[in-house]
Amino acid sequence: MSTSMLSTAELYSKFQECTGVSTDTRKITANCLFVALKGDNFNGNQFAQQALASGARYALVDDPAVASQELRCLLVADSLLALQDLARHHRQTLTIPVIGLTGTNGKTTTKELIAAVLSKNYRTYATVGNLNNHIGVPLTVLSIRNDGPTAPYEMAVVEMGANHQKEIELLCSIAQPTHGLITNVGKAHLEGFGGVEGVRKGKGELYDYLAQHGRTVFINSRDKVLMAMYRERLKSLRSETVFAEAIFYPAVDSTEQTIELIQESPVVIYRDEAGYEVITYLPGQYNFENMLSALTIGRYFGVSRDDANRAIAEYNPTNNRSQVIHKGTNTILLDAYNANPSSMAAAIRQFAAMPARRKVVILGDMYELGQESEAEHAALGKLVAESQFDLVILAGKDMKYALGWLPKAYYIPDKFSLHNWLMDHPMTDTHILVKGSRGMGLESVLPFL
Structure with missing residues (x-):
């Protein structure tokens, strides 16, 4: 039960005995290397024993107290940096x-x-x-x-x-x-x-x-x-x-x-x-x-x-990115994996140019824009207004900044209310663009379209 720290070369030797690497105790595979990472709300060192019990061959930890309890715990100064150094070492091979x-x-x-x-x-x-x-x-x-x-x-x-x-x-x-x-x-x-x-x-x-x-x-x-x-x-x-x-x-x-x-x-x-x-x-x-x-x-x-x-x-995407989905008489363009001002503008311009009898957009907040968020959501509202869609539905707290250009848009701050609204207003023979940042999870509207 040594608490001496492993060098990258020593760690790589142990890695070669393993079938893979996991940082999540819910995804442990037999004889993998579990890497105990730390975040704002968790400390992977606390789950090292659980990972080993679930089938991991070794657990990479940066807590000497944890390492001293189990021979299969590999001690390093910083688990994240050790993981990165291990990858660099492997890349050289x-x-x-x-x-x-x-x-x-x-x-x-x-x-x-x-x-x-x-x-x-x-x-x-x-x-x-x-x-x-x-x-x-x-x-x-x-x-x-x-x-x-x-x-x-x-x-x-x-x-x-x-x-x-x-x-x-x-x-x-x-x-x-x-x-x-x-x-x-x-x-x-x-x-x-x-x-x-x-x-x-x-x-x-x-x-x-x-x-x-x-x-x-x-x-x-x-x-x-x-x-x-x-x-x-x-x-x-x-x-x-x-x-x-x-x-x-x-x-x-x-x-x-x-x-x-x-x-x-x-x-x-x-x-x-x-x-x-x-x-x-x-x-x-x-x-x-x-x-x-x-x-x-x-x-x-x-x-x-x-x-x-x-x-x-x-190639047919199945991950909420650029999916074209046909439901009944509706055609849905689902791009709910991510959104930023550039990708939003591209998607809206492309949708506006698409020939269709009736076009609806369901747009969710764009995240991580900091102080630019109000201006960028407002600019998006202007672009949507110029595109003259048949119906505009906005969801999320920052989409309210787009309303200045869209007085006739429906603004629904939360998804539960959005789902209810869509159930109460069924659509047919409609092309629908659904796009928002990952945190919005707008793919959840699909059952209601």
Whole structure:
């Protein structure tokens, strides 16, 4: 029952005996490594014994008193930092391409599309769900094992999220991407980043890493902000290492023939360079841009055009992101996983352009906007008013700021009342956009539509 602290190398040796890593006692698998993390309202050290009793092989703890009680407790100074160092150590053992991606909007959908395309040729590991932060990225890296039913992996796609500066820098130091992509830079997490310029600087830390380490970058050449950020890196790093190569799209082959968007609603239909039409399950110009990212990366790594198109056509989201759902005579565009001013504006413009007999929007609060929240919700109200929908329903405490532009909108602060209102006002032959931040959980309205 030693209480001496383990080095990263010693910890890695123990990790290699384990089948995986868990930070949640409700998700313990046989012979996994349980990592005891601390938060504002919990202390994982208190659950170490429970994790071991549930089947964990070891428990990583940073409380000497807990470590002294059980031989299978591995003591470190800080469990979170040890987890991150363990992931860095493991990353050094991997020799496969690791594609890192971040951005304000579309990260998860783009990650899923890239993984779908690459999986046509390679055993590909991609971030599971939304494990894209300072805890999720280490867990993702540690999941890229050389053993197991689908191993050894030949490709990895790692999503990186951030709500403040220096976070992407930290995540890059863990994932150490060989290739990278920023989907876009917009208005999100303004409170943590300190405004739009802070968002640009924070997301740009991925470009910084790729440039400083001579790695490959994929850039949407139609995005003026991303192109400016790329040129800034070239200028500032002239005398040092810079990107190994920059791959620009939407041109996706050497003939410079671009893939053409035919239709963006209710779902994207595009025509490829050979003239074949591809029908997808995703709506919106913004998702077409995400598809171009995946097609470009697939082409770069040698996935055939037919296989890449098939992967895009087969991808059908089931995670409250960009879902097109048909219920009776209604068509519902459910995008209830996240919302910020940029993604809201894109979704509303796309919905406004969609041909439909009757259009209704159900919009929930946009979170993490800090002092900008009132102004951004008001600006959203103006955009919605200009779009002239048949019915506007607003939910959440900050959506009241949109009412100045929408005197005829229904404002319902809480979800229980929203559900009741929808039950009392059934809709038919209607296209309905449902969008709000994750904390609003607006997917709960589906049974009432």
